[in-house]
Amino acid sequence: MKLADLTGHEEIIRALRRAVEQNRASHAYLFAGPEGVGKTTTALAFGAALLCRNPEQGDACGRCRDCRQVAARNHPDLHRLVPEGASIKIGQVREVLRLITLSPFQGQRQVFVVEQSDLMTQEAANCLLKTLEEPPAGTVLILISDRPHALLPTIISRCQVLTFQPLLPEQVSVILKRVTDAPDEEVELLSRLSGGCPGRAVRLAGTEGGYFGLRQRMLELAAGLNRASLAEALQRAAAVAGDKEDALTCLELFLLWYRDLLVCKETGTPELLFNRDLFPLIDREARIYSRGQLLRVIKEIEKTRDSLLANVNTRLAMEMLFMRLAGAG
Amino acid sequence: MKFNASKPALMHAINAVQKAVSPRSPLPVLTGILFEVTGNRLYLTGSDTELTIQCNIEVETETEGAIVLPIRYISDLVRSLPDIPIQFNSIPGSTSVIITYGTSQVSIHGYEPEQYPRLPSINRGTGIQVPQDELKEMLRQVLFAVSNDETRPVFTGVLMQVDGKQFRLVATDTYRLAMKNYQLEEEIEQPVRAIIPGKTLGEVARLTGNTEEKISIILEENHAFFSTADLKIASRLIAGQYPPYEQVIPREFVTRTRVTTREIMDATERASLLARDGYPVVKFTLQENSCVVSVQTQAGWIREEISGLVEGEPLEIWFNARYMSESLRALNSDELCLELTGPLSAAVLRPAGDDSYLSLLLPAKPPKD
Numbered sequence: 001m002k003l004a005d006l007t008g009h010e011e012i013i014r015a016l017r018r019a020v021e022q023n024r025a026s027h028a029y030l031f032a033g034p035e036g037v038g039k040t041t042t043a044l045a046f047g048a049a050l051l052c053r054n055p056e057q058g059d060a061c062g063r064c065r066d067c068r069q070v071a072a073r074n075h076p077d078l079h080r081l082v083p084e085g086a087s088i089k090i091g092q093v094r095e096v097l098r099l100i101t102l103s104p105f106q107g108q109r110q111v112f113v114v115e116q117s118d119l120m121t122q123e124a125a126n127c128l129l130k131t132l133e134e135p136p137a138g139t140v141l142i143l144i145s146d147r148p149h150a151l152l153p154t155i156i157s158r159c160q161v162l163t164f165q166p167l168l169p170e171q172v173s174v175i176l177k178r179v180t181d182a183p184d185e186e187v188e189l190l191s192r193l194s195g196g197c198p199g200r201a202v203r204l205a206g207t208e209g210g211y212f213g214l215r216q217r218m219l220e221l222a223a224g225l226n227r228a229s230l231a232e233a234l235q236r237a238a239a240v241a242g243d244k245e246d247a248l249t250c251l252e253l254f255l256l257w258y259r260d261l262l263v264c265k266e267t268g269t270p271e272l273l274f275n276r277d278l279f280p281l282i283d284r285e286a287r288i289y290s291r292g293q294l295l296r297v298i299k300e301i302e303k304t305r306d307s308l309l310a311n312v313n314t315r316l317a318m319e320m321l322f323m324r325l326a327g328a329g
Numbered sequence: 330m331k332f333n334a335s336k337p338a339l340m341h342a343i344n345a346v347q348k349a350v351s352p353r354s355p356l357p358v359l360t361g362i363l364f365e366v367t368g369n370r371l372y373l374t375g376s377d378t379e380l381t382i383q384c385n386i387e388v389e390t391e392t393e394g395a396i397v398l399p400i401r402y403i404s405d406l407v408r409s410l411p412d413i414p415i416q417f418n419s420i421p422g423s424t425s426v427i428i429t430y431g432t433s434q435v436s437i438h439g440y441e442p443e444q445y446p447r448l449p450s451i452n453r454g455t456g457i458q459v460p461q462d463e464l465k466e467m468l469r470q471v472l473f474a475v476s477n478d479e480t481r482p483v484f485t486g487v488l489m490q491v492d493g494k495q496f497r498l499v500a501t502d503t504y505r506l507a508m509k510n511y512q513l514e515e516e517i518e519q520p521v522r523a524i525i526p527g528k529t530l531g532e533v534a535r536l537t538g539n540t541e542e543k544i545s546i547i548l549e550e551n552h553a554f555f556s557t558a559d560l561k562i563a564s565r566l567i568a569g570q571y572p573p574y575e576q577v578i579p580r581e582f583v584t585r586t587r588v589t590t591r592e593i594m595d596a597t598e599r600a601s602l603l604a605r606d607g608y609p610v611v612k613f614t615l616q617e618n619s620c621v622v623s624v625q626t627q628a629g630w631i632r633e634e635i636s637g638l639v640e641g642e643p644l645e646i647w648f649n650a651r652y653m654s655e656s657l658r659a660l661n662s663d664e665l666c667l668e669l670t671g672p673l674s675a676a677v678l679r680p681a682g683d684d685s686y687l688s689l690l691l692p693a694k695p696p697k698d
């Protein structure tokens with residue numbers, strides 16, 4: 001992927017291309033912004049531009065050996081660091097430090113992309129800090145985070161911070177059409193409810209049965225939950241608590257759902273709903289709750305999502321949520 | 330790509346390169362071996378990017394070409410084939426190969442050769458020639474002193490330095506230091522120095538033969554290359570400044586002795602058996618005409634007196650037994666010159682009558698009772 005082919009984030013992309021063109025890339029960047037907004041995609045495209053042997057106007061040429069290696073994840077000077085289990089451990093950061101002290105393999109630069117960098121352990125973060133103080137020439141570190149507040153301030157202060165804003169629904173829909181084969185009505189719906197984060201929309205479209213199938217399953221879990229017994233609530237939680245990604249997707253859809261109930265309760269019309277196509281059902285469900293109850297439910301879901309992102313035990317967090325929701329009626 | 334090769338030749342080449350291949354590399358293409366046929370030679374390359382090993386063998390070529398084949402299949406597969414001519418055939422543009430042996434065939438999927446990391450070609454680096462057995466011994470004499478502490482990368486490497494006719498290796502973990510010089514036949518115009526990871530030099534030592542045939546060493550900006558007729562090893566370099574090691578080598582001594590290496594080594598090893606758990610230090614007492622190696626702990630005591638010429642003041646000094654044994658083993662000489670600068674400062678070990686090598690060892694603190 002070239003920087004020029006990315007949708008949205010125009011200002012950031014202009015700045016990155018200028019840095020490549022003028023050979024003035026910083027030694028450390030922090031790409032901050034919501035999950036799924038395009039930080040990693042941009043980082044990899046930036047990496048390609050930095051490693052390309054024939055860059056064109058600050059962007060990768062897309063044809064040379066380096067570009068093709070980056071595309072196939074085979075470039076020896078582009079390193080990706082992702083959490084091992086729940087965190088990025090000191091051993092992983094030490095390995096990065098070792099690689100940084102080696103000369104580049106193929107060209108003049110080494111690029112390191114640290115995904116979910118806020119999940120570094122305290123030890124790992126302190127270890128990385130030392131490198132950020134005096135990185136060898138030719139090293140570009142890109143830290144990625146959707147929870148930058150969880151990073152050490154001393155780390156942030158050594159990075160050039162680029163903050164990614166949510167895209168417009170039209171931009172999300174362009175991306176969805178390019179990378180998925182979701183049907184038009186699903187694209188339209190997903191681009192509205194993805195919160196401007198194409199990564200989320202793509203993930204929802206990629207689930208079994210597409211978004212509509214997924215939504216159906218989630219609505220079955222949510223329907224009548226406020227009247228369910230504790231045993232019933234735990235049983236429903238078990239369906240999505242086995243896997244963190246599944247749980248996060250479920251929470252995402254729950255949030256949209258309860259927001260729709262709230263909006264419907266307040267406006268009584270389908271115009272502002274995410275799930276506009278389900279207006280009659282939403283209208284009916286909305287009457288079961290009071291406004292205060294819905295606000296509390298939404299808050300609970302948001303809290304659960306945040307604790308999952310901060311790596312609280314998934315099963316525990318989801319069971320707690322479902323039990324609280326069961327008591328909400 | 331189409332060629333015929335014998336099983337032993339293929340196995341030889343696969344064994345040589347597979348040490349550099351990691352089946353769990355995050356780069357898919359590096360989980361394989363690069364096969365490249367040019368002229369009547371097959372070049373096999375394995376790499377973890379830090380260490381790259383290339384071995385070439387003679388084959389009967391029908392068409393030139395290249396492909397990357399996953400190590401987890403190709404290595405075991407070739408090993409299990411019968412010892413009859415083996416043909417490799419890959420259709421241009423495809424990424425699989427058909428291997429024919431007798432009337433049987435097997436096909437393996439691989440990767441595009443274009444995806445394989447390409448070493449910068451050797452162009453302007455400084456090249457020297459050293460007999461393989463010499464290099465192997467030189468490496469053995471310094472590698473023991475390389476540090477394993479990844480937090481201080483330059484110490485995990487060996488300094489390789491060429492100046493005029495002198496080729497020098499230095500390693501130190503800051504507790505000990507080993508330095509070996511070798512006199513080159515040809516003089517080098519530009520002095521060069523590079524820090525090479527100890528790990529990859531260990532492989533160089535393993536792969537070089539016990540032969541006087543020369544190996545050529547080329548130091549480039551980012552890599553060191555070691556090559557013989559059928560083997561090429563490339564190592565990435567460690568960036569950074571090697572510490573000024575020369576100023577820590579003492580020039581004046583208060584005591585010096587000359588003893589039989591074997592006797593000191595055996596005495597040290599026996600004495601260490603009684604040393605305290607967790608603090609394996611051995612006492613050396615230099616007195617008139619002898620060196621006494623001793624240990625006294627709750628377990629008991631041992632005292633061995635080794636006769637030898639002692640010059641200078643009598644001295645008591647403690648050494649870590651393992652460090653002392655390793656230094657003695659690396660000495661490669663029947664007789665040892667041990668030169669001391671004081672009970673708490675560095676000692677120098679030299680092979681008697683050979684000033685091309687020295688190692689330096691810091692003493693240990695005397696054990697508290």
Ligand SMILES: [Zn+2]
Nearest residue numbers: 052061064067
């Ligand atoms: Zn390119």
